[in-house]
Amino acid sequence: MGGCSATRYLNEDQALVKKVKLKGIDNDLKESASLYVQQEIRPNSWFNLALYNMLNTSNGKYRTGRVRNIGEAPHLLDSSLVDISRREIEKFLVYKGFFNADVKSDIRVKNKKAYITFTAEQGPAFSIRNFTYEIPDTAVRKLYEKHRPSFTKIRSGNRYDIDSAMNEINSTYNLMKENGYYDFLKQYIHINLDSTLYSGRVDLKFQIYNPPGKSAHPVYFINNETTVEIKNSNGRTRNITPDSGIVDSSLYFRDYSHRFRFKPLSRYIFFRYGERYNASRENLTYDRLYELNVFRSIKIDYEKDPDSSSLNVHIDATPLKRMSNRVEGEYTFNSGRNGFNIANTYTNRNLFGGAEQLDVKLRYGILFDSREGRKLLGNVFNRDFQIGVNLIIPRLLVPFNIPSKIGTGIPHTTFSSSMQVFDQPGAFRNRLFINSITYDWLQDKNKLHSLTPVNIEYRDGMLDPAFRDSIRALGYEAYIRTNDRRYFNIGSMYTFTYNANKLNTYGDFFYFRGLADIGGNTLGLFTNIFKFHRDSTGSRTFMGLPYLQYAKTEIDLRYYKYFRGERQLVVRLNPGVVYPYGNTDEIPFERNFYAGGSAGVRAWQARSLGPGNYNRASLKDEETRKNFTYLDQYGEIKLEGNIEYRFKIMNNFIGSKLKGAAFTDFGNVWRLRENKDVGGGEFYFDKFLNQLALGAGAGLRFDLQYFVFRLDVGAKIKDPQFTGSKQWVIKHLFNRDERDAFKDEYSRTNAPDRYRFLQYNFGIGMPF
Incomplete structure (x- = not known):
């Protein structure tokens, strides 16, 4: 696409706009002034132009009929649009106080490529000398005099610009509407400008007229x-x-x-x-x-x-309708494993007549393994059933008095209860019950706080007895301690989110989400006082079950940079760490981090990356690798990052807006302590950079306004499960013989795992 020059499709009298320059304009105004260049004569996005050229050219020419609305048509030189842009830039400079500004345009055409230069002679910047006001209504004048210092941007000596004048008008109008003046109109406000001075200074006179035929503005x-x-x-x-x-x-x-x-x-x-x-x-x-x-x-x-x-x-x-029901589903496939997830959410928006919301969520997922030659439905790899109930009340329910106003917005109290039943036949089963109370409130429109003071959790995990005996014989005792366990947990969580309300907008902004999760401190305190009973492993117990003690934190930091025309760059960093202490040596499976997946390092399937340099070939046999799938690749430390460039491809594609993305992802997980069962999985400061996985790819987003359907394809570039130069697996992707030989060798050492250079991800909503 980069080699296809758009100029070869143009007629002799046409020229493609390649560059637009602005000269003679102050740097702090240049970016704003560039917005007044007409869109049709701004340089094309090379990618969008290449897409347009691929599908709208024939026999060396652009199509004149049946033009496909994809990509971006070439922006051709149009002298009338150049002149309009010149006048608009000149008008902009006048608005900014350069009353004598003069803008000229210059066009240079070479090889059907046009280069446009706008050169400005700004002249002197007019500054404000005197500001006076005339308000015959004494009550309005007193109100204006009292509040003007809090909003005015007009000050003697400042450069005059129209934005400051409009701010004075709009702020005064809002002031009137907030103080009883129901009938007040903006037409009653006027600013007179006297710029006939030779000294480059202006006098401003601010006036508020009375309504016709009245001596004052009425108050309601x-x-x-x-x-x-x-x-x-x-x-x-x-x-x-x-x-x-x-x-x-x-x-x-x-x-x-x-x-x-x-x-x-x-x-x-x-x-x-x-x-x-x-x-x-x-x-x-x-x-x-x-x-x-x-x-x-x-x-x-x-x-x-x-x-x-x-x-x-x-x-x-x-x-709204009081009750609603939403059904969602997805299909997953990877390396011979196929399955589906189906979910149903029932919502009652006004359960008790006070806008209380009840959500009942059901989810069922099943994964089949067809790699052993049996029929698809005859080999269930795992099953996952979840049910959750949330009751959301639009106020804070606490057993003590709190201020009637906490931040902005409506605070919420959420009572939540959930259950998960997971089975991986022949390997592992898990039962998880969670009950919690959560308070959410807005400090302001950008800052959201979420506090879960009480989170009660019961977990019953059990390895298949035969599988447990086999891995114990092989020496994998750590997996037994992590997964074959029952526990009780009482914890607390706090989350702070900044700028979540801007995620679906365009602009330049940072997004931050920080999580702190602490478990077992209250029970640990009672242990020291009452000397709770210890079980056979030496752990203190509560109600006959060992309890967890840990501290976990995770950060999601992003920067969104907007480039005009629905183009956006997103840079993301997502680190996390969980640390067991006191009554806990090993964090259970659910509390650990994993890498990969449709919102992480997208060239890897979820839970198939890391930890560190760990390679599953170190497991003793094929059956063990099969049963350990998704159970052995986790860690207490996580670091993931993403760089994604998003752009619009076409406005209407089967009823949706079609957008594209190009991305690079990196990341991995690590263990805090050395574990002989997971060679190379521990974290060291002098090694972790070399253990980062690297992937890249592209995707499509089908924006249906109410939700976004997403397809991403990620390619593995650097795979940390290998060593040295062998990590750069991208070198095998484009050579068929090398690729086949590499995959055959991997199947021999890592069966039943298969190596996939490409990973496909389907999802609802943006990845981040």
């Missing part, structure tokens, strides 16, 4: 008649007798859906009798009612009382 107050009308989910009220009620002597409810309790809803309606009209309270009411996730539409209207300067508030709300 909220009346004692705020009505809330709730339709049924179909938006109907006819022939339905509503539930009615009054809360706080001023909120009148009529509920035609017969689903809501009025007292809980009143917490999120912020109009109060006798207070001044305030637009921010209206916006806050909108935000909170929508955050409850029970209303499809909300509309707030006002009615003026003809006998007074008061407003009657009317809130019209239409709820």
Whole structure:
């Protein structure tokens, strides 16, 4: 694609725009000024242009009919668009205070390639000399004088620019709307500019006019008649007798859906009798009612009382369907193993009439192994059944008094209970029960806190007796201690997330998510006081079961860089560590980290990478390798990283927006302590960089607006299970004889594992 020159498809009188330069513009303004260059004459993205050329050319020319909407059509030189861009850049400089700015354009064409240069003579920057204001309404003038220092950007000596003037207008308008001036219009505000001075300075005069025929702006107050009308989910009220009620002597409810309790809803309606009209309270009411996730539409209207300067508030709300059901499924395949996962989520959005949400989730997955020649359905490799129930209440339920306002948004209390039943016939079975209470609240729109003070967990893991005896005979005692165990755990977790609300937007920003998980400290304290009983292994027990003690932390740090035209670069680093102590020597399987998968190092299947330089050929025989699959490749330390470039390919592809991605991933997991069963798996500072796996690939994202369907293909470049130069497995990928010989040798030493240079990942949603 890189070798296909787009110019060979052009007519003799056409030229492809290859470069646009801006000269003579201050560096702090140049990037903003470049946005005024018309999109049609900006240089193409080479990748999108190559895609367009592949599918829209024939016989050395561009198609004139049946043009496929994929990639990006060539941006051709158009002198009229160049002139429009020149005038817009000049206008931008004038807005920034360069009133005498003059911009010229120069076009150079060579070999059907156009190079455009915009050269500006900015002239002197006009600065503000005097700022005066004229406000005949004394009440409005006092309000403006009191609050202006908190929002103004207009100061004597600063360079004049239109943005500062518009900020003065918009901030004043918002100030009026938040202090009772319901009828106030932006047209009442005007800024006069006097730039006839020869000294390069301007005088500004700020004015707020009175309404026509009036000597002052009227102030409105909220009346004692705020009505809330709730339709049924179909938006109907006819022939339905509503539930009615009054809360706080001023909120009148009529509920035609017969689903809501009025007292809980009143917490999120912020109009109060006798207070001044305030637009921010209206916006806050909108935000909170929508955050409850029970209303499809909300509309707030006002009615003026003809006998007074008061407003009657009317809130019209239409709820969502009370109950919904969502079914999801996926199909997985890798190296002869095929299977599916199917999940069902039932949601009740208003369980007790106060916007409480109940989620019941069921998930069943099964994986078949067809590599032994038997029919697919006749060889189940593993089965996984999960059920979870979450009850989400829109407030913090705590046994002590807390401030009525904690941050922004609606806080939530979540009661959660889940069970997992996992079976890998002939090898391992696991039963896991978890119950927890979690509090979520927003410090501000960008900062989310999540605290789980109580997380109670019971786990019953058991190796198949025959398998356990066989691996004990082979000396793999560590696997028995890790997996063949029952335990009880009481822990606490805290998560802080920054900028999660920006993940589906374009812009330059950092995202951060940090997790702290601590288990067993409370039980450890009681152990020291009451001297709990010890089991045969020497571990203290609670209710007859050993309990865990550990500390775990994980960080997800990302940087999103936006390049115009729905192009974005994402750089991600994801380290983590878990440390057992006190009553615990080995962290159980579920608490450890694994590498690979559709959101990690995508050239490897999940749980098939690492730890360190570990190679499964060290296991004694083929049967042991088969039974240990997914059970031996984990660690207490994790480091993964990703670099992904995202771009749009076409706007409409079978009803979805088609986007592409190119990525590079790296990472691995390690053990904290040396383990003879996992050779090369321990972490050392002087070795871990050489043990990082490296993969690269490309993917497609089908954006259906409500969700994204994703396909990624990752290729292994450097595989740490090998040593020295043999780690660079990418050298075998493009030579068929070498590739086949390498895979045959791997099958001989690592059977039943097969080596795959490429890994396909299907998923719902973005990987990160």
